[in-house]
Amino acid sequence: MLNRDAATQVSMILTEALPYIQRFTGKTIVIKYGGNAMESEELQASFAKDIVLMKTVGINPVVVHGGGPQIGDLLKRLNITSEFIEGMRVTDGATMDVVEMVLGGQVNKNIVNLINQHGGQALGLTGKDANLIRARKLKVTRRTPGMDKPEIIDVGQVGEVSEVNVKLINRLISDDYIPVIAPIGVGADGTSYNINADLVAGKVAEALGAEKLMLLTNIAGLMDKTGKVLTGLTTAQVDELIADGTIYGGMLPKIRCALDAVQGGVGSAIIVDGRVPNAVLLEVFTDTGVGTLITNQQPE
Numbered sequence: 001m002l003n004r005d006a007a008t009q010v011s012m013i014l015t016e017a018l019p020y021i022q023r024f025t026g027k028t029i030v031i032k033y034g035g036n037a038m039e040s041e042e043l044q045a046s047f048a049k050d051i052v053l054m055k056t057v058g059i060n061p062v063v064v065h066g067g068g069p070q071i072g073d074l075l076k077r078l079n080i081t082s083e084f085i086e087g088m089r090v091t092d093g094a095t096m097d098v099v100e101m102v103l104g105g106q107v108n109k110n111i112v113n114l115i116n117q118h119g120g121q122a123l124g125l126t127g128k129d130a131n132l133i134r135a136r137k138l139k140v141t142r143r144t145p146g147m148d149k150p151e152i153i154d155v156g157q158v159g160e161v162s163e164v165n166v167k168l169i170n171r172l173i174s175d176d177y178i179p180v181i182a183p184i185g186v187g188a189d190g191t192s193y194n195i196n197a198d199l200v201a202g203k204v205a206e207a208l209g210a211e212k213l214m215l216l217t218n219i220a221g222l223m224d225k226t227g228k229v230l231t232g233l234t235t236a237q238v239d240e241l242i243a244d245g246t247i248y249g250g251m252l253p254k255i256r257c258a259l260d261a262v263q264g265g266v267g268s269a270i271i272v273d274g275r276v277p278n279a280v281l282l283e284v285f286t287d288t289g290v291g292t293l294i295t296n297q298q299p300e
Contacts, residue, residue: 017285024284025058027211028173030266032201033111034066035218035274043277044114050280051178052120059284060173063115063122063180064204066197067107074098086140087253091156091194099194100126103182112180122178127185128192130168133200135159135185135193159185159193161200164207202257206264213261214283215254216274217291233294235259258294268295 033047054061071089075082075098083090091099108124115122127133138160140153162185172179183200185193198215205213233241238259241247247255258269272279272291283291 020285021057021059024211026060028060028062028205028208029054029212029214029284030062030064030201030205030208030210031214031216031280032064032066032198033216033274034068034197035216038065038067038107039069043274045118046277047274047280048111048114048118048120050278051115051122052118053281054284055120055176055178061178062169062173062204062208062210063111063178064183064197064201065103065107065111065180066183067103070107071099071102074102085153085155088138088140088155088158088196089194091158093157096157096192096194100184100192103184104128108180108182115178115180120178121176122180123172124180124182126182127195127200130165131186132165132168132181133161133183133185133195133203134163134165135187135195136162137187137191137193138195157191157193159187159195161185161195161203164204166207169204169208196253196257198254198257202261202266202269205261205266205269209265211267212284213258213266213269214272214280214291215258215269216272216279217254218275219251219273231291231293233292235262235294235296238294255294262294262296268293270294 031051038044051061051063068089072082075095078098080094080098082095089095104126108126112122112124125132127135136159138155138158140155140158169179181200181204183195183197185195185200187193201215202213238247238255242252242255254271258271262269270283270291270293272283276282279291
């Protein structure tokens with residue numbers, strides 16, 4: 001039996017969650033899952049519970065996952081050299097085979113099983129299933145000092161999203177399934193492409209007209225130059241932070257993905273601290289959340 005203080009705390013939490021449940025019922029939220037949240041058993045369980053609870057109260061979660069560390073581990077065990085250029089894994093034929101095995105097999109099915117073990121109905125897909133993610137080869141350029149034109153770099157079977165099969169995802173949602181998508185695309189000629197999971201999540205959210213895009217990361221959120229987490233940013237403010245150097249390095253691609261999604265019609269994008277247990281629920285159902293919110297709304 002709850003004592004008075006515990007009962008008061010529980011009632012406050014439920015009361016705070018109610019308006020968010022009412023607001024997001026029937027809406028789609030795309031969650032990019034990876035990093036620390038995928039590696040810790042405790043965080044894996046809390047993530048699965050979060051996703052099932054969202055579906056149970058009428059929200060439609062769509063999960064897009066990464067798996068870079070797992071790919072790296074198998075490549076190492078197979079003695080396949082892995083090279084990174086401009087932050088992207090160079091993907092030749094042998095590496096692509098490993099990417100498909102790890103993302104489409106091991107990682108995807110582990111996530112599906114985890115969600116199902118907690119009472120959900122998850123269904124795993126890669127972009128090759130029913131042409132879910134049509135892709136084209138990513139063109140990578142690098143400007144080298146002393147060169148008149150940018151250098152064109154071939155990173156192999158690394159792609160970008162050209163089209164998303166929205167009809168398939170919506171059909172799964174309407175049949176009460178939770179789609180779990182591995183970021184592998186297919187070209188017009190049948191070529192497989194390794195695609196950045198953040199990019200896939202953003203394009204899926206944009207194609208679905210999702211209410212929210214959530215990108216789980218290994219940091220507390222977007223920080224200013226003093227280390228303070230920034231929240232409630234507009235796209236214009238984010239552009240200013242990029243221009244003045246506050247946002248740089250590895251955070252830039254993630255932020256640009258969030259910006260593109262919001263500018264493409266997604267209600268909001270959130271950079272979420274995936275190291276926090278139940279981070280997804282805290283971001284959706286509480287006033288404060290655990291990350292950085294980016295919207296197109298202008299400050300009053």
